[in-house]
Amino acid sequence: xxxxxxxxxxxxxxxxxxxxxxxxxxxxxxxxxxxxxxxxxxxxxxxxxxxxxxxxxxxxxxxxxxxxxxxxxxxxxxxxxxxxxxxxxxxxxxxxxxxxxxxxxxxxxxxxxxxxxxxxxxxxxxxxxxxxxxxxxxxxxxxxxxxxxxxxxxxxxxxxxxxxxxxxxxxxxxxxxxxxxxxxxxxxxxxxxxxxxxxxxxxxxxxxxxxxxxxxxxxxxxxxxxxxxxxxxxxxxxxxxxxxxxxxxxxxxxxxxxxxxxxxxxxxxxxxxxxxxxxxxxxxxxxxxxxxxxxxxxxxxx
Amino acid sequence: xxxxxxxxxxxxxxxxxxxxxxxxxxxxxxxxxxxxxxxxxxxxxxxxxxxxxxxxxxxxxxxxxxxxxxxxxxxxxxxxxxxxxxxxxxxxxxxxxxxxxxxxxxxxxxxxxxxxxxxxxxxxxxxxxxxxxxxxxxxxxxxxxxxxxxxxxxxxxxxxxxxxxxxxxxxxxxxxxxxxxxxxxxxxxxxxxxxxxxxxxxxxxxxxxxxxxxxxxxxxxxxxxxxxxxxxxxxxxxxxxxxxxxxxxxxxxxxxxxxxxxxxxxxxxxxxxxxxx
Numbered sequence: 001x002x003x004x005x006x007x008x009x010x011x012x013x014x015x016x017x018x019x020x021x022x023x024x025x026x027x028x029x030x031x032x033x034x035x036x037x038x039x040x041x042x043x044x045x046x047x048x049x050x051x052x053x054x055x056x057x058x059x060x061x062x063x064x065x066x067x068x069x070x071x072x073x074x075x076x077x078x079x080x081x082x083x084x085x086x087x088x089x090x091x092x093x094x095x096x097x098x099x100x101x102x103x104x105x106x107x108x109x110x111x112x113x114x115x116x117x118x119x120x121x122x123x124x125x126x127x128x129x130x131x132x133x134x135x136x137x138x139x140x141x142x143x144x145x146x147x148x149x150x151x152x153x154x155x156x157x158x159x160x161x162x163x164x165x166x167x168x169x170x171x172x173x174x175x176x177x178x179x180x181x182x183x184x185x186x187x188x189x190x191x192x193x194x195x196x197x198x199x200x201x202x203x204x205x206x207x208x209x210x211x212x213x214x215x216x217x218x219x220x221x222x223x224x225x226x227x228x229x230x231x232x233x234x235x236x237x238x239x240x241x242x243x244x245x246x247x248x249x250x251x252x253x254x255x256x257x258x259x260x261x262x263x264x265x266x267x268x269x270x271x272x273x274x275x276x277x278x279x280x281x282x283x284x285x286x287x288x289x290x291x292x293x294x295x296x297x298x299x300x301x302x
Numbered sequence: 303x304x305x306x307x308x309x310x311x312x313x314x315x316x317x318x319x320x321x322x323x324x325x326x327x328x329x330x331x332x333x334x335x336x337x338x339x340x341x342x343x344x345x346x347x348x349x350x351x352x353x354x355x356x357x358x359x360x361x362x363x364x365x366x367x368x369x370x371x372x373x374x375x376x377x378x379x380x381x382x383x384x385x386x387x388x389x390x391x392x393x394x395x396x397x398x399x400x401x402x403x404x405x406x407x408x409x410x411x412x413x414x415x416x417x418x419x420x421x422x423x424x425x426x427x428x429x430x431x432x433x434x435x436x437x438x439x440x441x442x443x444x445x446x447x448x449x450x451x452x453x454x455x456x457x458x459x460x461x462x463x464x465x466x467x468x469x470x471x472x473x474x475x476x477x478x479x480x481x482x483x484x485x486x487x488x489x490x491x492x493x494x495x496x497x498x499x500x501x502x503x504x505x506x507x508x509x510x511x512x513x514x515x516x517x518x519x520x521x522x523x524x525x526x527x528x529x530x531x532x533x534x535x536x537x538x539x540x541x542x543x544x545x546x547x548x549x550x551x552x553x554x555x556x557x558x559x560x561x562x563x564x565x566x567x568x569x570x571x572x573x574x575x576x577x578x579x
Contacts, residue, residue: 186417188375188417189413191375192406194434195433
């Protein structure tokens with residue numbers, strides 16, 4: 001078609017073909033790219049699916065209620081479970097959350113709302129971003145120096161502090177961006193109604209940002225639950241219950257699922273290796289439950 | 303603040319000088335800056351009780367800046383400072399002793415974009431009441447506010463639904479209900495209809511004429527017909543680009559009929575006759 005003379009309607013209709021021509025270069029390129037994208041997505045799913053498969057097959061074989069109520073077996077003992085490790089993980093992740101969530105969310109309020117451009121914010125933001133990429137074993141070393149050396153014992157609180165340091169940057173950064181994306185018109189509405197700054201934060205910004213904050217918190221919790229390195233130097237391991245007749249005995253070495261897996265997987269005993277698989281499966285299921293719960297809460301609020 | 307500058311000739315068409323009892327807000331902005339940028343100069347406007355005051359003018363003329371300075375919403379913008387005064391019933395709202403939060407409780411605001419909170423319709427309207435620890439019957443007041451905003455019949459069966467589930471026009475009326483629930487004395491409206499379709503616009507305009515009985519209203523609009531339909535008093539702002547910057551200023555203010563039919567200033571005449579916009 002020459003640019004000078006536009007074809008008449010009849011001419012155009014006559015030359016139009018609506019049928020597919022798969023070998024036309026554009027169609028071919030499209031096909032190849034589509035296939036490539038499918039393949040990449042498939043490859044990305046392979047590691048996760050195979051890990052899950054192995055967990056379910058090998059861990060599932062050993063799954064029973066006794067795992068949850070019994071203590072870890074010694075060397076050549078048969079049976080046993082890891083009830084104390086589940087309790088230890090829950091307590092230490094709980095302690096970590098108890099420290100990191102309030103501190104992290106309030107710090108995020110400062111970064112996003114009170115002094116976004118202040119010197120303190122710039123320093124804090126830089127520090128948290130650096131901390132995100134820090135090897136997790138360093139948080140363990142930090143908590144060892146700060147808690148274990150000062151209290152003189154490996155303990156659940158020391159593990160909690162290590163996990164809190166690990167969780168903090170994730171909580172701060174996700175909460176900050178969640179608060180930042182609350183639209184300006186919403187803030188204007190709140191100020192225009194005669195809210196004080198703290199009322200704007202508590203009554204409007206935080207509720208509106210809640211789904212985003214929760215997502216960050218849950219990501220942090222899920223990561224903390226699976227970390228071994230921070231606990232090796234802080235909580236160590238224990239073959240006994242954390243609670244003795246309902247009374248917590250916090251200031252003693254404490255078991256966790258992650259460290260149990262780490263310890264037992266390297267042992268030359270079939271029983272322990274099986275338990276490590278089962279513990280892995282239980283840990284993954286716990287993390288999965290946390291994720292599903294957080295999504296459910298997030299949707300209900302939003 | 304507080305410095306005096308000479309009022310240029312012709313910048314004010316009405317009521318300059320002494321405040322009459324009917325003046326609710328007396329706003330004299332000699333210079334308004336955002337950082338180093340002079341946004342508005344030499345503008346003296348008065349908002350009278352029980353009337354609708356319309357601010358019109360081309361974009362960038364500072365009409366929104368003037369409106370937002372009335373209840374100190376500009377405090378939230380970094381670098382904002384001004385010379386002049388804003389008096390609410392004779393009291394300087396920018397005085398050191400004045401709490402900007404209290405100012406906003408007496409001078410409510412409706413924005414360009416409908417901005418209900420992501421909570422239920424009921425909670426949106428009750429929001430201001432809760433802020434002020436309202437002791438009376440909250441649901442009664444919510445119902446009254448929704449009726450004043452001509453929204454009650456449409457939402458009375460779904461007060462628990464999210465405010466965001468409403469249509470744009472309904473959302474804007476919800477914002478009006480939210481603003482009037484605390485019974486402020488003045489209602490500022492910053493282009494309240496510019497995000498709405500013509501039918502919703504008409505409803506909001508009818509609503510303004512209704513609300514005039516109980517509230518003093520100041521409205522910014524870039525729609526001259528809207529100003530003619532609703533405003534009792536019109537203030538025309540223009541933008542001065544002579545010094546390489548864009549500075550808004552008040553050209554003329556007066557009864558709407560006068561501003562549109564026998565303007566005192568050549569610039570006003572050109573604007574209201576549609577020669578520029």
